[in-house]
Amino acid sequence: METVQTEGLEVVSEDDIRDLEPYRVLAEDGSPLREPSVPTEFLKKLYADMVLARRFDERAVLLSSVREIGTYAPHMGQEATQVGIVRALAPSDWFVPMYRDNGAMITMGMPMESLLRYWGGDEWGLHVPENLKMLPFAIPVGTQIPHAAGLAMAQKLGRTGGAVVVTVGDGGTSKGDFHEGLNFAGVFGLPLVVGVENNQYAISLPRSMQTHSKTIAQKALAYGVAGIMVDGNDVVASYEATRLALKLAREGRPVLVEYVTYRRSYHTTAELVSHKLQPEEEMSAWERRDPILRVEKYLMSKGALTQEEKEAIYDEANRRVKEAVERFRSAKPADPLDIFRYMYSKPTPNLVEEAYEAFGDAASALAQNNLDEADEQLGVEGKTVEVNIRNAVNLTLRQEMERDPRILVYGEDVARNGGVFQVTRDLLERFGERVFDTPLAEVSIAGVFVGLAVGGYIPVAEFQFDGFTLPAYDQIFNHIARYRNRTRGRYPMRGVIRFPYGAVHSLEHHSDSPETYFAHTPGLKVVVPSNPYDAKGLLASALRCEDPVVFMEPKRLYDAPKMAVPEEEYTVPIGKAKVVREGDDVTVVSYGAMLHVALEGSKGFSAEVIDLRTLSPLDTKTIVSSVEKTGRLVIVHEAPRNLGLGAEVAAQVSDKAIFSLKAPIKRVTSYDIVNPLAKLEDHNIPSPKRVEMAIRQTLSY
Known part of the structure; x- marks a missing residue:
């Protein structure tokens, strides 16, 4: 190894990494560099698969050009990579495609008319047939890699013997999701193969703008995983490399495979007019390396493919594509509902x-299928236990994990340390591998949630603090919240996202109230307990809910006085607010830690105090009913005022009870500023005095 040393300091440079050459079986002219390991008939099948993929691609581009479908992502030139990957999969393996993998998905068994429906603007087109172990692709670049890591973790925990292959483009290797997904796989030794379809361009940017490393495959070294570089225009080499990668992955060694190929078309058909293709000389050079012609020449040179057979293969591909287009055109329109x-x-x-x-x-x-939550279901009557919110969450996790073996708890420091607030204390000793620590990487914590849920588990992902959820918001917003809709109910993303929130004289990034971000996200349910009873019952409901639930824990209440709650399991309905104090003159609405501020500030008034408990879906009915009685409304929350949850509560009341109001609606909130550090924090957070003043103002009308 070439090193630079100064008094024991060693510097390792890229020059220390040996040059990699792509593995090839067939030369560009089709001549064998080594004899293919696959039978001739199987190779002819690979050839037919590539021809079908090419013919579909050409027809889809044409349909897009005449606006019969919308924007489409062509894969021309990448057929050998895509077909080779899919044909290497075993029945127990999963495939997680990227959006350009039309050829791979067709080879996997996805109906061509379904893909046309999707690119034509019908979400049903992405509904994967039940018999395929394949996830639908998503448009956000690279975000599928943590999903695949979670799915691979599910295979490992379930001891299925299966592995997962996920694909991404060379541009996607610049994303943090690529790093966090590979790092997660390496740390846990997951049965995961990350296949990079290096087609040389990310829209218009060449590979050199994505990474300074000599190859993408060598990045494997940084993650402690195996790395393979293969000629992605050689279908035999792609197949053999993927087979080897899957073998290693099943043995507990994740693999990064770089398939060196070329995109011989536009990034998408949206660029048919606006974007110039790659340099003509470069295009011509890669055209000579065409993956279909390469294997065709080899088969013909061996006498294994005649001109008549070739024509028959093309005729069959044309027929299948034509029939798929006809089925697409005659498909029943989607139900607007x-x-x-x-x-x-x-x-x-x-x-x-x-x-x-x-x-x-x-x-x-x-x-007729509306939300119809059950009433509260108490535990064994008379048998209670004294707990605070911290204890209540811990007790519920224990009880629910004993009840349902699918529940997993994971996140930063949740296992050996029991969490920074000790909420998950002793769970590791009781439940073993179902409780595990993760790297300090919030994107992967959220992304792995998707794969675990697809794999049949109920993930409970803990984020240490409120601010730590924001790096993961892309995964939460674009995937966890949308997956049920994207898969038309096949994968509902059942699970819980837990985190402590709110100011408690802590540091920046540790003292925020981001509930509005989550409550504003379709597909999520958001709950915030204000006491141990609700913490225990709401968490039990969240763990039994068929939808992803964001469970926000007010950290200033972790050590609040204990209260008696039923020791046995019980549930508190999601979507149902609670009147905690009845009154006649003013309605005060709050939640979480601020509920106690609202209760204190409303003493001495005939105030009806409502604990929302659930922020999404909001229990508008209970709020409106109270305002119709009192005629006045004060809303208290810790988040900043501008566009906070109070604005939505006020809007709902204005819409449904405007003529019941006797006074303007008042909001008592933090100000529209960054929450100050400890010495000035109390000047920002709502206080009982501010609540009292707001009530007096509304009563003055």
């Missing part, structure tokens, strides 16, 4: 209301 139908396991009250607004009486089909 579907835009509401798959957001949640049952349509929430606000969605039913909006559906009636959009479609009138046709929305009655949704209303």
Whole structure:
């Protein structure tokens, strides 16, 4: 190894990494560099697969050009990579494609008309047939890699013997998701193969703009995983390399495979007019390396493929594509109600209301399946235990994990340390591998959630602090919240995202109230307990809910006085607020830690105090009913005022009870500033005095 040393200091440079050459079986002219390991008939099948993929691609580009479908991502030139990967999969293996993998998905068994439906603007087109172990692709670049890592973790925990292959483009290797997904796989020794389809360009940017490393494959060294570089225009080499990678992955050694190929078309058909293709000389050079012609020449040179057989293969591909286009054109239009139908396991009250607004009486089909939560179900009568919120969450996790072996708890420091607030203390000793620490990488914590849920588990992902959720928001917003809708209910993302929130004289990034981000995200349910009883019951409901639930724990209440709660399991319904104090003159609405501020500030008044408990879906009915009685409304929350949850509560009351109001609605919140550090924090957070002043103001009318 060439090194530079100064008094024991060793510097390792890229020059220390040996040059890699892509593995090849067939030369560019089709002559064998080594004899293919696959039978001739199988090789002819690979050839036919590539021809079909090419013919579909050409037809899809044409359909897009005449606006019969929308924007489409061509894969021309990458057929050998895509076919080789899929044909290497065993029945127990999963495939997680990228958006350009049309050829791979067709080879996997995805109906061509389904892909045309998707690119034509119909979300049903991405509904993967039940018999395929394949996830639908998503448009956000590279974000599927942590999903695949989570799915691979599910295979490992379930001891299925299966592995997972996920694909990404060379541009996607610049994303943090690529790093966090590979790092997670390396740390846990997951049965995961990350296949990089290095087609030399990310839209218009060449590979040299994505990484300074000589190859993408050598990045494997940094993650402690195996690395393979293969000629992605050689279908035999791609197949053999993927088979080897899968073998290593099943043995507990994740693999990064770089398939060196070339995109011989536009990034998408949106660029048919606006974007110039790659340099003509470069295009010509890669055209001579065409993956279909390469294997065709080899087969013909061996006498294994005649001109008549070739023509028959092309005729069959043309026939299949033509019939798929006809089925696409004759497909039944999507039901407009579907835009509401798959957001949640049952349509929430606000969605039913909006559906009636959009479609009138046709929305009655949704209303019949409306949210209908059960009443609170208490534990064994008379048997209680004294707990605070910290203890209540821990007790519920223990009880629910004993009840349901699918529940997993994971995150930073949750296992050996029991969490920075000791909420998960002793769970590792009791449940073993079902409780595990993760790297300090919030994107992967959220992304792995997707794969674990697809794999049949109920993940409980802990983020150490409120601010730590924001790096993961892309995964939460674009995937966890949308996966049920994207898969038309096949994968509902059942699980819980837990984190402590709010100011408690802590540091920046540790003292925020980001609930509005999550409550504003369709597909999520958001709950915030204000006491140990609700913490225990709401968490039990969240763990039994068919939808992903964000469970926010007010950290200033972790050590609040204990209260008696039923020792046995019980649930508190999600979507149901609670009147904690009745009154006649003013309604005070709050949640979480601020509920106690609201209760203190409203003493001495005939105030009806409502604990929202659930922020999404919001229990508008309870709020409106109270305001119709009192005629006044004060809303208290810790988050900044501008566009905070109080604005939505006020809007709902203005919409449904405007003529019951006797005074303007008042909001008592933090100010529209960054929460100050400890010495000035109390000047920002709502206080009982500010609540009292707001009540007096509204009573003055």
